[in-house]
Amino acid sequence: MGGRVTHDIHIIGGGLAGSEAAWQLAQAGYKVRLSEMRGSGEMTPAHQSDRLAELVCSNSFRSDDADSNAVGLLHQEMRALGSLILTQGDIHKVPAGSALAVDRDGFADGVTAALEAHPNITIVRERVDTLPAEGRTIIATGPLTAPMLAESIGRATGKDSLAFFDAIAPIVHRESIDMETAWFQSRWNKGSGKDYINCPMSKEQYLEFHAALMAGEKTEFREWENVPYFEGCMPIEVMAERGVDTLRYGPMKGVGLDDPRTGRWPYAVVQLRQDNASGTLWNMVGFQTKLKYAEQVRLFRTIPGLENAEFARLGGLHRNTFLRSPELLDGTLRLKSAPNIRFAGQITGCEGYVESAAIGMLAGRFAAAEIAGIELPAPPRETALGALLSHITGEAEIETYQPMNVNFGLFPPIEGRTKKADRKRMYTDRARAALKDWLAA
Ligand SMILES: Cc1cc2nc3c(=O)[nH]c(=O)nc-3n(C[C@H](O)[C@H](O)[C@H](O)COP(=O)(O)OP(=O)(O)OC[C@H]3O[C@@H](n4cnc5c(N)ncnc54)[C@H](O)[C@@H]3O)c2cc1C
Numbered sequence: 225m226g227g228r229v230t231h232d233i234h235i236i237g238g239g240l241a242g243s244e245a246a247w248q249l250a251q252a253g254y255k256v257r258l259s260e261m262r263g264s265g266e267m268t269p270a271h272q273s274d275r276l277a278e279l280v281c282s283n284s285f286r287s288d289d290a291d292s293n294a295v296g297l298l299h300q301e302m303r304a305l306g307s308l309i310l311t312q313g314d315i316h317k318v319p320a321g322s323a324l325a326v327d328r329d330g331f332a333d334g335v336t337a338a339l340e341a342h343p344n345i346t347i348v349r350e351r352v353d354t355l356p357a358e359g360r361t362i363i364a365t366g367p368l369t370a371p372m373l374a375e376s377i378g379r380a381t382g383k384d385s386l387a388f389f390d391a392i393a394p395i396v397h398r399e400s401i402d403m404e405t406a407w408f409q410s411r412w413n414k415g416s417g418k419d420y421i422n423c424p425m426s427k428e429q430y431l432e433f434h435a436a437l438m439a440g441e442k443t444e445f446r447e448w449e450n451v452p453y454f455e456g457c458m459p460i461e462v463m464a465e466r467g468v469d470t471l472r473y474g475p476m477k478g479v480g481l482d483d484p485r486t487g488r489w490p491y492a493v494v495q496l497r498q499d500n501a502s503g504t505l506w507n508m509v510g511f512q513t514k515l516k517y518a519e520q521v522r523l524f525r526t527i528p529g530l531e532n533a534e535f536a537r538l539g540g541l542h543r544n545t546f547l548r549s550p551e552l553l554d555g556t557l558r559l560k561s562a563p564n565i566r567f568a569g570q571i572t573g574c575e576g577y578v579e580s581a582a583i584g585m586l587a588g589r590f591a592a593a594e595i596a597g598i599e600l601p602a603p604p605r606e607t608a609l610g611a612l613l614s615h616i617t618g619e620a621e622i623e624t625y626q627p628m629n630v631n632f633g634l635f636p637p638i639e640g641r642t643k644k645a646d647r648k649r650m651y652t653d654r655a656r657a658a659l660k661d662w663l664a665a
Contacts, residue, residue, distance in 0.1 A: 230255060232249070232256070232595055233254060233257070233591055234361045235249075235256055237363065237365035237569070238276040238277070238364075239569060240580040240581040240584065241364040241366070241569025241583055241584030241587070242276075242569065243309065244308055244582075244584035246258045246345055246588070247342070248584075248585055248588030249588045249591060250343075250345045252589075254591075254592055254595055255345075255346075256346070258276075258345055258348065262278075262349070263349035264349040268366075270368055274349070275333060276332065276336045276339055277309065283331075284320060284323050284324070284325040285313055285323070286576070286578065287324075290652060291648070291652050295578055295630055297607075298582055298608035301582075301609050304659065305589075305609075308335060313331060315330075315331075315334055316330040355373070360566075360594075361564060362584075363565060365569075377547075380559070380561065380562060381561070392512055392539050392626050393509070393511040393626075394539045395535065395536040395626075396534065400534040403421075405423065406423045407421070407483070408421055411480035413480075420495045422483075422490075422494075422495055422496075424483045424485075425492040425493065425494070425528060426491055427491045429492075431468070433523075434468055437464040437523065438461070438465065440515045440516075443514050458512070459539075459541060460513050463475075472491070472492045474510065477493070478493045494530070496508055496509065497624065499624060500619055500620055501619050504633040504634075507624055508539075513541070521535065536628075536629070544570075546570065546571055546573045548573075548622055550615075550616065550619070550620045550622050551622045553616065554617065555602055555613075556586075557583070557586065557587045557616075566590065568580075568586075568587035569581075573626070573628065574616060574627065578630075579612060582609055583616065585609075586603070586609060602614070603662050607658050607662070608655060609659075612634060615628060
């Protein structure tokens with residue numbers, strides 16, 4: 225770059241997160257240099273234009289229902305904090321029932337025009353290849369971070385800390401698992417003896433399940449997604465193709481597990497491992513898959529104990545660059561080993577357009593407060609912003625950390641027995657009260 229520094233902060237990446245972070249900082253009165261490689265002759269494998277905040281796939285910001293849906297609540301909180309992404313989303317809304325869907329061209333044009341017109345923002349079309357050693361910086365280069373920068377980040381964070389592709393197993397809400405059928409036990413009673421939830425299968429059930437896996441409809445990989453599988457995160461349907469017993473001797477083995485209803489080891493088992501500290505979310509062990517979403521729901525609900533399973537996220541497999549944030553980032557998204565650098569967006573391990581923008585918003589606000597010499601407390605965990613942030617910056621299990629959409633499983637549980645329909649409203653009412661207090665403070 226060279227020359228006299230004329231900005232307060234450098235943001236790298238003008239996607240959903242970088243655009244929102246730039247807006248928040250500029251609105252707070254700080255000078256932003258926003259580097260975006262598209263428009264300089266570079267492109268990612270998924271983007272198609274040089275517009276900022278381009279939506280790479282669907283045009284939906286998902287549910288806009290702030291009373292009973294966690295992402296709808298996140299929309300509401302972001303609107304309350306002056307989000308550029310939500311403002312432009314609302315302006316370019318298209319009919320989509322209770323969802324917020326947008327005209328993707330109008331939306332990206334709107335975001336680009338707003339940032340270009342802002343007197344505090346300088347947009348530079350350039351690819352950045354190394355992590356800046358000094359100067360306040362926000363890295364928001366997304367799941368498709370250009371390879372040289374990804375390598376530089378990898379060197380700064382430790383080689384194993386940057387995942388280059390994403391093998392995702394489904395995550396289930398604990399309260400939707402039938403514990404009359406499933407039981408808590410670790411294989412051979414290791415650890416606490418009760419670390420896993422086990423869903424048993426008889427021989428007939430296993431054979432049927434195996435056949436259904438083989439027949440299930442899979443999503444096709446795009447050419448650029450055609451990365452080799454690591455043995456450690458092979459999709460279950462690929463394992464199933466290797467032979468009828470491969471799964472039964474792999475992730476579905478029943479040995480060392482005593483089904484309390486029979487006193488015997490089950491023929492096969494599906495194990496779930498705790499995925500967050502509060503124990504509201506459980507990860508299906510070894511069940512990374514590229515089955516289509518509807519197919520996953522249909523098939524996994526045939527597993528004994530999961531007949532009524534509610535999924536916090538479904539499985540998937542695509543190239544993705546994300547940090548082991550719970551280990552590497554502090555509570556305000558700074559790299560612990562180099563606090564001049566913040567990360568924002570999907571590279572932190574949140575998942576989704578709205579979540580990426582939300583984390584960009586928080587990174588921008590934390591940075592603005594830091595420049596002003598003010599300590600900005602994190603939004604309370606009862607809010608959608610706070611629940612997502614705390615998942616990323618410490619609450620999630622480090623070993624199994626995977627990109628995550630916002631969902632009520634990330635919130636502190638509502639105590640006591642309540643009807644499911646009422647509980648959602650209790651989460652969102654509690655969140656609104658907590659956000660109000662936070663904003664007032
Ligand atoms: C193929 C695919 C499909 C997806 N589909 C959806 C979906 O349908 N719905 C959904 O909610 N989420 C989806 N996501 C997930 C995610 O929400 C989006 O990827 C979202 O755009 C992430 O926001 P971001 O700001 O973190 O990254 P991005 O929006 O990708 O922005 C990152 C920006 O950084 C730039 N950049 C990268 N490297 C450099 C560099 N070295 N120097 C300068 N600039 C750089 C890129 O050009 C890009 O503009 C999808 C992800 C992928 C990969």
